[in-house]
Amino acid sequence: MDKYFKPLRRKDRALKDEEALEILAKSNYGVLCVYxxxxxxxxxxxxxxxDGFIYVHTAREGHKIESIRSLDKVCFTVIGSSEVVASEFSTKYESVIVFGRAEILQGEQIKPALRKLVQKYSPHCLQEAERIIQDHLRDVAVIRIKVEHVQGKANR
Structure with a gap:
C-alpha cells in the first residue's frame, strides 16, 4: 500500500483490483473530484x-479544467450498483474509488476518445456523431486520468 492511500477499514468488503476495474469499465456515471x-x-x-485511463468529455474552460491546471491529482468514484435493504438497516452495493493524475487533451488528439464515448452512450448514432465531433472540436476537451491507485468495495 502506497503511503498516500489508506487501506480499507472493512477488509472483508475489499475487492481485488481486477474486479474493481471491471466495475469501473461497466458503470455509466462517475464523480470526478478535483481541488x-x-x-x-x-x-x-x-x-x-x-487500458489504465479514464476519459471524460468536458468544455475547454470551467471549474474542472482550471482545477486540473493548478493541481493534476484527482479522485474518481463510481457506484456500480446499490440496493437499500431496509429490513436489515443496510445497503447492498459495489463501488470503486480511483486516484490518479489528470491531463487535458484538446484538438485532434481528442477525436478517438469522443468516438469511444459515442460508442458507449449512443452506439446507434455513430455517423451523426462524426459530424458533431468535427463541428464542435474546437469547443471541447477530454480529461484523461491515469489510474495510479484503485480501491473497490462491495457488500453483496
Missing part, C-alpha cells in the same frame, strides 16, 4: 475506462 486550493469539487460525469 482548486480552496474547496474540493465533485462533479457527476459520463466517462469511459480503457
Amino acid at each position: 482548486d486550493g480552496n474547496y474540493p469539487y465533485g462533479v457527476p460525469v459520463n466517462y469511459f475506462y480503457e
Whole structure:
C-alpha cells in the first residue's frame, strides 16, 4: 500500500483490483473530484475506462479544467450498483474509488476518445456523431486520468 492511500477499514468488503476495474469499465456515471486550493469539487460525469485511463468529455474552460491546471491529482468514484435493504438497516452495493493524475487533451488528439464515448452512450448514432465531433472540436476537451491507485468495495 502506497503511503498516500489508506487501506480499507472493512477488509472483508475489499475487492481485488481486477474486479474493481471491471466495475469501473461497466458503470455509466462517475464523480470526478478535483481541488482548486480552496474547496474540493465533485462533479457527476459520463466517462469511459480503457487500458489504465479514464476519459471524460468536458468544455475547454470551467471549474474542472482550471482545477486540473493548478493541481493534476484527482479522485474518481463510481457506484456500480446499490440496493437499500431496509429490513436489515443496510445497503447492498459495489463501488470503486480511483486516484490518479489528470491531463487535458484538446484538438485532434481528442477525436478517438469522443468516438469511444459515442460508442458507449449512443452506439446507434455513430455517423451523426462524426459530424458533431468535427463541428464542435474546437469547443471541447477530454480529461484523461491515469489510474495510479484503485480501491473497490462491495457488500453483496
